[in-house]
Amino acid sequence: MLLRLAWRNLWRNPRRTLITAASVFFAVVLATFMSSVQEGVWDNMIDNLVSLQTGQLRLERANYREEQVLDNGFEAQDALLADLRSIDGITGVHPRLEGVVLASHTRYTTADNTTPDSTARDALAEAPAAARTPGDRTPAVRAEARTREDRTRIGLIQGLDAKALALRVDRLVAGRMPDLSADVDKTQPQGASPEGQLDAAQARGARRTGQALLGKELAEYLRADLGDTVVLLGQGYRGAIAAQLVVVLGLVDLGNPELNRATIYLPLADAQRLFAASGLWTGVVLEPEPYSNLDALSAEVRRVASAYAPLDQLEADAALWASPTWADMLPEIQQAREADEGGSILVLIILYLLIGFGILGTVLMMTLERRYEFGVLVAVGMRRSRLAAMVLLEGLSVSLIGAVVGLAASIPLIHYMAANPIPLEGSLAETYEQYGFDPVFAFSTAPDIFWRQFITVALIAMVVSAYPLYRIGKLEPVEAMRAG
Amino acid sequence: MNTAARSSAAAPSGHTHAELVLETVNLDRTFQNGPERIHAVSDVSFRVQRGEFTAIVGPSGSGKTTLLNLLGGLDSPSDGHVRILGTDLSALKASERVDFRLHNIGFVFQAYNLIPVLSARENVEFTMLLQGVDASERHRRSSELLEAVGLSSEAERRPTKLSGGQQQRVAVARALASKPAFVLADEPTANLDSTSASALLDIMARLNEREGTTFLFSTHDQRVIDRARRVVTLVDGRIDSDDRRDPDTAGTAKTNPA
Numbered sequence: 001m002l003l004r005l006a007w008r009n010l011w012r013n014p015r016r017t018l019i020t021a022a023s024v025f026f027a028v029v030l031a032t033f034m035s036s037v038q039e040g041v042w043d044n045m046i047d048n049l050v051s052l053q054t055g056q057l058r059l060e061r062a063n064y065r066e067e068q069v070l071d072n073g074f075e076a077q078d079a080l081l082a083d084l085r086s087i088d089g090i091t092g093v094h095p096r097l098e099g100v101v102l103a104s105h106t107r108y109t110t111a112d113n114t115t116p117d118s119t120a121r122d123a124l125a126e127a128p129a130a131a132r133t134p135g136d137r138t139p140a141v142r143a144e145a146r147t148r149e150d151r152t153r154i155g156l157i158q159g160l161d162a163k164a165l166a167l168r169v170d171r172l173v174a175g176r177m178p179d180l181s182a183d184v185d186k187t188q189p190q191g192a193s194p195e196g197q198l199d200a201a202q203a204r205g206a207r208r209t210g211q212a213l214l215g216k217e218l219a220e221y222l223r224a225d226l227g228d229t230v231v232l233l234g235q236g237y238r239g240a241i242a243a244q245l246v247v248v249l250g251l252v253d254l255g256n257p258e259l260n261r262a263t264i265y266l267p268l269a270d271a272q273r274l275f276a277a278s279g280l281w282t283g284v285v286l287e288p289e290p291y292s293n294l295d296a297l298s299a300e301v302r303r304v305a306s307a308y309a310p311l312d313q314l315e316a317d318a319a320l321w322a323s324p325t326w327a328d329m330l331p332e333i334q335q336a337r338e339a340d341e342g343g344s345i346l347v348l349i350i351l352y353l354l355i356g357f358g359i360l361g362t363v364l365m366m367t368l369e370r371r372y373e374f375g376v377l378v379a380v381g382m383r384r385s386r387l388a389a390m391v392l393l394e395g396l397s398v399s400l401i402g403a404v405v406g407l408a409a410s411i412p413l414i415h416y417m418a419a420n421p422i423p424l425e426g427s428l429a430e431t432y433e434q435y436g437f438d439p440v441f442a443f444s445t446a447p448d449i450f451w452r453q454f455i456t457v458a459l460i461a462m463v464v465s466a467y468p469l470y471r472i473g474k475l476e477p478v479e480a481m482r483a484g
Numbered sequence: 485m486n487t488a489a490r491s492s493a494a495a496p497s498g499h500t501h502a503e504l505v506l507e508t509v510n511l512d513r514t515f516q517n518g519p520e521r522i523h524a525v526s527d528v529s530f531r532v533q534r535g536e537f538t539a540i541v542g543p544s545g546s547g548k549t550t551l552l553n554l555l556g557g558l559d560s561p562s563d564g565h566v567r568i569l570g571t572d573l574s575a576l577k578a579s580e581r582v583d584f585r586l587h588n589i590g591f592v593f594q595a596y597n598l599i600p601v602l603s604a605r606e607n608v609e610f611t612m613l614l615q616g617v618d619a620s621e622r623h624r625r626s627s628e629l630l631e632a633v634g635l636s637s638e639a640e641r642r643p644t645k646l647s648g649g650q651q652q653r654v655a656v657a658r659a660l661a662s663k664p665a666f667v668l669a670d671e672p673t674a675n676l677d678s679t680s681a682s683a684l685l686d687i688m689a690r691l692n693e694r695e696g697t698t699f700l701f702s703t704h705d706q707r708v709i710d711r712a713r714r715v716v717t718l719v720d721g722r723i724d725s726d727d728r729r730d731p732d733t734a735g736t737a738k739t740n741p742a
Contacts, residue, residue: 008601376597379558381586381614381662383579478559481593 002386006393009366016362017398023358024402025409028453031351032410035452038344039444040418042337046326048255048438052168052263053158054329055094055285057294059084059301062322064282065329070099070237070275073282083304084286089297092287094164097271097280101234101242103155103214103264105222108146151222155232155264159271164285168213168252168265175226175250178211178267210270212246216253217260224248232264237277244274255438286323291446294325352460355399360464363395367468374472375480388469395468399461400454407450414450418443505569505665505698506532506555512563513550513721524550526721528564532666535696537689539703539712547721548702549670555700556589556668557581569665586614590659592669596651598643604630604654605639611662629657633687649680653687660691666698673705685711 010017050056064072076095084093160168162180169177209229214222224230228248236242246266254260272278288297301323309320327334367374377387422441424432429439513525525547532538540548553559554566557573566573568588576584585591598607608626617625630636633653635646643651652672659667669688673681689711691697701708709715717725 005599005601012601373597373599376591376593377599378582379556379585380591380611380658381582383582383614386614478553 002390006390006397010394010397020358020362020398021402024355024399024457025406027351027355028403028406028457029410031348032414032449032453035449036414036443037441039446039449040442043444044438044442046333049330050326052254052259054326056288056326057286057297057323058283059305059321059323060283062320065322065324070277073280076279076281077308080308084284087300087304089289089292090286091289094161094285095281096283096285097159097268097277098282099157099234099275101155101157101232102152103222104152104231105224105228107149107223110146153218153221154262156262157264157266157271159266159268161268171252171254172250173216173253178249180267209245209247210266211249213250213252213265214248215260215263216251218262219248219251232274236275237280240276242275257433298323298325352456355457356460356464359395359399359461362398363465363468366394367471371480374475375477378475379477384472384475388472391468391472392465395465396461399457403454403457407453411450414443415445418445503534504531505534507567510564511554511561513554514562523721528723530716530726532700534698536714537692537699537712538714538716539701539709540716540718541704541709542718546718548718552668552670552702557585586611586662588665590662590664590667592655592659592667592672594671594674596655598651598654600643603640603642604635607654608657608661611658615662625661629660633657649676649683652676652684656687666700669699669701671703673708681707
């Protein structure tokens with residue numbers, strides 16, 4: 001009956017109850033919306049960085065993070081991959097080979113501003129003048145009028161397995177994905193290409209070259225178009241010289257200017273050839289199920305890896321391995337996120353204060369206007385603790401009604417917004433890009449955004465109800481009935 | 485909770501005049517109002533036996549309500565003692581006094597004070613619920629009490645749908661639901677028209693005569709005073725007179741303050 005009594009008391013003044021529930025409702029929707037945007041924007045950025053750069057979780061040699069060089073890689077082991085794949089909560093494993101190179105491209109520009117493709121261009125440059133006929137307006141004439149422009153920039157090589165490459169297909173803004181079937185002419189167009197098709201000369205050259213996807217800003221800087229050949233030069237495994245020609249098969253937009261300026265994706269085998277590191281990985285990126293406990297998975301990954309020894313070690317040992325999470329690998333991002341979230345806590349506190357005062361107002365009115373009635377209830381034998389429980393139930397009920405309805409409205413709204421993020425334009429978009437964010441208001445649908453509101457509102461309601469409980473604890477029936 | 489008191493309270497009703505239900509000894513209640521010390525109740529000593537139908541009368545400010553609060557354990561005396569079924573209320577802690585009231589004292593208030601969100605039946609059942617009486621027994625007893633006060637047909641109505649007289653009858657039923665040792669009624673007819681007041685008094689007199697329920701009223705309503713078999717008159721917080729009447733003459737006799 002206590003519950004029934006509390007519930008009915010709530011509807012003694014329906015307007016007040018509804019107003020209070022509505023204030024909780026709006027606060028919950030606003031708080032959820034705000035948290036979702038904030039986490040969504042960060043998640044989006046981190047997703048970009050994580051999925052395209054570090055991975056959520058990764059296995060590598062213990063010394064690799066300190067000194068990220070090929071010599072701190074380890075040999076490819078299929079059994080290790082199989083064991084990692086069998087871990088509960090891991091949905092994918094992707095070996096990688098990463099390294100740093102200088103990427104260089106030479107651009108020839110003719111007087112009529114046409115740019116022959118690089119392979120044909122090189123052939124033209126070396127063709128003897130006698131071989132050209134006076135009337136021939138194509139290669140020879142244009143060759144005489146051309147100007148040469150060399151551009152070089154540091155490139156971050158990511159040698160990826162087929163699945164990891166395939167995951168990046170939605171990042172492709174021009175060209176096509178590498179073809180990884182062994183005996184196929186890798187540069188032949190495999191279908192419709194946004195930027196046209198490669199010609200036979202390119203195809204001939206490509207047999208000697210690797211295939212690459214370039215970050216769009218890197219390609220822009222190098223003035224490399226689709227089908228152009230880019231020279232990669234660097235240091236390979238154990239001091240070998242890394243030198244390779246790669247054909248630009250596609251351009252990718254990684255949603256992050258820094259990544260766009262440096263990233264070069266190669267098929268894993270091409271990367272191993274480039275660095276003279278056949279059978280070597282620098283890490284294995286692990287795909288966890290969404291919202292997994294990464295720390296627990298990390299420990300499990302290390303445990304599984306402890307049965308294996310890297311190439312230059314005689315015995316297997318867990319200490320030889322590290323399994324950093326993205327937050328370990330990108331600590332500055334994590335810190336920036338925490339700092340940003342710290343700032344927004346102030347706004348959330350204001351929202352929660354609004355909720356708190358809304359509930360307090362209702363509970364206070366409920367307490368003060370029913371003081372006489374409370375006096376009567378205690379007089380006829382109702383213990384103060386029971387009375388307090390009833391009032392607490394009333395306060396909690398009105399709060400939870402608002403919170404439940406607020407969540408019921410938030411969940412579809414946030415999911416809709418997550419599916420349809422708001423694109424930013426103009427200077428705001430530029431600012432976002434400058435700081436490495438995708439210029440969109442992305443929304444997070446992480447479950448904790450929603451249930452956190454429940455807990456917070458329930459806690460607020462409990463804290464706010466402490467005042468009426470205090471009043472009830474001190475209630476003297478005679479005084480209460482006299483005051484009434 | 486005093487188990488002896490509780491079992492005694494739950495004893496079958498009937499005229500057992502020899503049983504002492506209530507006793508006050510040199511009861512004193514003073515209030516400090518700035519520098520002034522007000523004696524609301526002074527040196528009040530009297531006894532009430534089971535089955536009495538007593539009116540405490542007196543002019544406004546004579547201390548009736550203060551005395552009733554002391555008798556009901558709602559207030560603590562500055563001096564003296566209130567003993568109900570042998571239990572000294574002063575010896576009980578606040579929470580124990582709440583439990584003692586629940587099991588031993590029924591209250592009827594001037595303003596009815598029913599719980600507005602509960603039906604008449606639920607109001608009657610309320611004190612039984614607090615006592616932990618099971619649902620079927622609650623229902624049986626509430627039906628019995630509502631029938632006794634003539635409100636069986638209104639059992640499921642909420643107080644706002646009942647007249648003042650009907651509400652006060654529900655309040656009487658509620659006061660009796662916990663099988664108290666006695667019922668304290670503070671100006672029970674003050675807000676009622678004469679027909680309703682008369683009907684209410686009939687019910688209480690019938691309960692007193694048939695069930696032996698002990699009633700103690702504070703009142704200045706002549707209709708109540710006329711029906712009482714004992715009239716205790718307070719003047720300035722002191723007992724001015726304590727008249728007992730023959731049961732046969734009660735209802736017609738006038739008070740006779742000493």
